[in-house]
Amino acid sequence: MITLLLMMGTVSLSVAQVSESTLIRCASTEQDSLRISKNPALFKLRQQSEAVIQQYISRSRVNKRTNADEIVTIPVVVHVIHSEEGRSMGGAGNANITDAQVNSQIEVLNEDYSNTSGYKGFYTDSLGVDTGIRFKLVTIVRTYNSKSQFSPITDGDDLAEISPAWSTNRYLNIWVCRLNDRYLGTSQFPVVTEINNRTQGLATSEDEEQDALTDGVIIDFRYFGRNAEAITSRIYNLGRTTTHEVGHWLGLIHIWGDRNCGTDHCEDTPPAYTKNETTDIECTPVFSDCRGVNTRNMIENYMDYSPDACMSVFTNDQMERMHAVLELSPRRAKLVEFSKITTDELLVDIYPNPVQETLFSSIFTPNFEVFTVSVFNQRGQKVIQDKLNRTSLNVKNLPSGLYFYKVETASKTLTRKFYVR
Structure with a gap:
């Protein structure tokens, strides 16, 4: 992998020239496509995984099991990777963000996943739910590196080498740095496999060893948290990029299914022709005509591309899907098991x-x-x-x-x- 060293003046110029209308919320689909190209068997495994998830959800509904009855607390390690030689923290353009900015992001995650953000939209009151998932900041790991920006698609292994993940079967690792290619963030999707005494917590094949080391979320520091000087966007300024990427880490799919009128396997998210990629912070209604039925898009959903101010909803089906993944994905399941230990x-x-x-x-x-x-x-x-x-x-x-x-x-x-x- 070629490492490109950029002078700070060049970086500042390129940042200034980027229009918010050209920013791209999420690189998870592109990153996942690259993973599949390197390991084609992963695509078939994804199809098998989806069948297992749907079967689990169906059984849970028959047994009238409420997944959110018990709160699952996910411990979080935030890796701040920066090229600030003086090690000073905070301020516009400084990837070495403050503790306060990190803490604000954990607050946003807990508000969004508990349905207490206070933001409203057409679907918020009728379909928004408490997911039963919470987040606890364990530590902030700060690491200097001369490389000033990273690709969210190809540099996950570089970031994991610069600041190694804490046990990915016990923690959600979030790497915060400066990203290139106009992307705001990305995430590694979970793999669902049979859980037995040889697959607890980590994959057991050589192909998936690297996946265990890079399992987590990557976010550009300029869109991480809220109300911080380092956040310069008026569109993506409330921490919802991380909410969105953690949703992928928990198994959620974009609400348009990553194809025109596709499926996210959640019946209570209305069909959408495509993503709501807009700078409209007035949250103007958007409609889709999929399979001859006109529906109002759920632009409030955290798994759309809407501006942060428009987002306020995880649905019941999305909640069920996240809890299924927490039960079925080995590393996620082990994390939940660890969270319940009191010894x-x-x-x-x-x-x-x-x-x-x-x-x-x-x-x-x-x-x-x-x-x-x-x-x-x-x-x-x-x-x-x-x-x-x-x-x-x-x-x-x-x-x-x-x-x-x-x-x-x-x-x-x-x-x-x-x-x-």
Whole structure:
């Protein structure tokens, strides 16, 4: 991947020339297409996943299960990646955003997902629901890098290398930086697979190992949070880009189905001919004629492209879909499981064991403590140096035999045995 170093003056000029009418809300579809081109089997898996999701939702409705009865709290790690050599925080054009701006985004997420934003629209009162999902900021990780901007489509692995994800089976990782190509944000869609004792929390195939390391959301700092000096847009200024991308991370699809009159698999979102890509902050009604039926678009839906001021709705079907994904997608399911643990003990599970190539781990630390992972041979020699918050290790170059997997926090240590074939 070619790294392009840009001078700050050039960046400032290009930013000034970008019209809000040319901005693109979301790059998730383009990013996902690139992932599928690299791994064609993923497309078939997506089709199978959709069938599993719909079956789960149908069973839940028959059993009269209300998914939002129990609140699911998702811990969030925000990675702020910036090229501010002086490390100063805040201000227009500075990707090293303030803590206050980060906190404002968590507030927006909780308002939007609890249906308490206060914003109104044609469908808000009749179809807007509390999703039963909440967000808790765990930490802000700030990282300087000389690269001043990133592609939301191709640079996810670069961002994950610059600021490695905290365990993606326990945290929602959000990388905040300056994006190029006029995109505001992107997200990695979840993969739904059978959950068993070999797929808890992380994918087990070599092709999907990288997916585990990049699983999360990427947002341009100029559209992250609200009421901050770094936010210069009058259209995308209330934090709804992150609400939208987290929706993708939870399995939601654009309401027009990413094709003319397509489907998002949610019956209570009216058919839409295409996205509501507009700078109209007056939220003028938009109508579609799909399959001979004229309907009013749900421009209030967080999964449209409407201006932030127009957004105020997740529907019941979208809520059901998100909870299905939280139940069926291995990393999401493990995150929910972790969120319910109340013990003060350090918990470590490693798999597969014996292992040939990639060793995965499921690690719980009380109060979201950071941890390091290291590996020792039978002689007590450290053969893999301390890895911060890592939940996958490539061990295929280790000689066959017995090894010790050591997890350490500031207050606790736990060691597990494993065998390399």
